[in-house]
Amino acid sequence: MPNLVADVVVPGRLAALPQPVLPADGLLLRPWRLADQPAVVAAYSDPAIQRWHCRAMDDDEAAAWLAAWPERWSTETRAGWAITTDGEEVAGQISLRALQLTDGQAEVSYWVLPSHRGRRVAPRALAALSAWAFGELGLHRLEVRHSMDNEPSCRVATVAGFPAEGVQRGSLLHQDGWHDMHVHARLDSD
Numbered sequence: 001m002p003n004l005v006a007d008v009v010v011p012g013r014l015a016a017l018p019q020p021v022l023p024a025d026g027l028l029l030r031p032w033r034l035a036d037q038p039a040v041v042a043a044y045s046d047p048a049i050q051r052w053h054c055r056a057m058d059d060d061e062a063a064a065w066l067a068a069w070p071e072r073w074s075t076e077t078r079a080g081w082a083i084t085t086d087g088e089e090v091a092g093q094i095s096l097r098a099l100q101l102t103d104g105q106a107e108v109s110y111w112v113l114p115s116h117r118g119r120r121v122a123p124r125a126l127a128a129l130s131a132w133a134f135g136e137l138g139l140h141r142l143e144v145r146h147s148m149d150n151e152p153s154c155r156v157a158t159v160a161g162f163p164a165e166g167v168q169r170g171s172l173l174h175q176d177g178w179h180d181m182h183v184h185a186r187l188d189s190d
Contacts, residue, residue, distance in 0.1 A: 008104025009138045014076045020136070022081065024128035027121060029081035029094060032069045036082055037062045039090035042113065049111045052150050054174055076101055083112070083125045091116035094125045096133065096142075104140035104188075106133065110156065117152075126160035134188040142186050147172065147179040157184035 022029040037059065043049050044057040057065060072078040080095035092112035099106045108129065112121045126144075133139045144162050146153035158164070162184035171181040 007102040008140050009101040011076065011101055014079065014099075014101060014137060015074045017136075019073055019079065019081075020132065021087075022128045022132050024083070025124040026085075027091065027124055027128075028084045028087045029125055029128060030084055030087060032066050032080060032082050032093075034063065034066050036066060036090050039082075039113065040065060040093075043093070043111060046114055048114070051174070052147060052153065053109075053111060054172075081125075081129070083110075083121055085116070091119075091121050092125065094122070094129050096129070101139075104138065105143070106139060106141075107143045107145060110153075120159070122153075122156040123159040126156060126162075130160065130186055134186075138188075140188050144184040145171075145181045146184075147174065148182050149179065154182060154184075160186075161190065162186045 019031045021031075040062040041057055041059055044053070044055060044062070050056055069080050072080070076099060078095055078097050078099055080093060082090045083092040083094055085091050090113065092110060094108065094110040096106040097109050108126060110122045110125060130142055133142060142162070144153070144157040145168070146157070148167065165183045165185050168181040168183060170178040172179050
């Protein structure tokens with residue numbers, strides 16, 4: 001059945017691009033490396049990251065998670081970056097998940113290691129990724145979804161220019177039960 005609306009981003013566009021290193025106001029977003037495994041294990045050992053991302057990782061799982069990023073890029077299902085202070089030290093992660101190129105949309109996820117919290121790492125990374133996703137990739141809409149109980153994530157989205165749009169009731173199962181999710185979004189025209 002023919003589509004009556006043109007694709008917002010033509011499939012193959014992301015895969016055709018080399019994954020960029022993105023400057024982010026004193027930080028660098030760079031592709032993940034296998035050498036980042038200790039930082040990933042440390043992150044998913046942090047109770048706050050476990051609470052909101054609903055997972056833990058051991059060494060083998062972290063290695064598999066890191067090794068999967070190039071395939072996710074080439075299959076255009078996700079795109080992830082290490083947020084670094086100098087290109088080397090990992091401060092956090094940011095990724096485009098639920099990537100839908102034909103609709104020009106993606107959801108953004110992020111976390112920051114405890115030692116780097118309180119330095120506006122996530123808002124700077126989110127602003128840089130948004131600029132690239134809208135300007136270079138050509139997406140139309142980016143969303144941030146977080147538990148209504150996750151006030152720090154709400155502040156990140158707001159500071160990065162993602163206005164709140166609404167609440168998805170009982171939308172995501174966490175260890176302590178179903179959470180209502182707060183939705184923030186930015187458009188390429190914002």
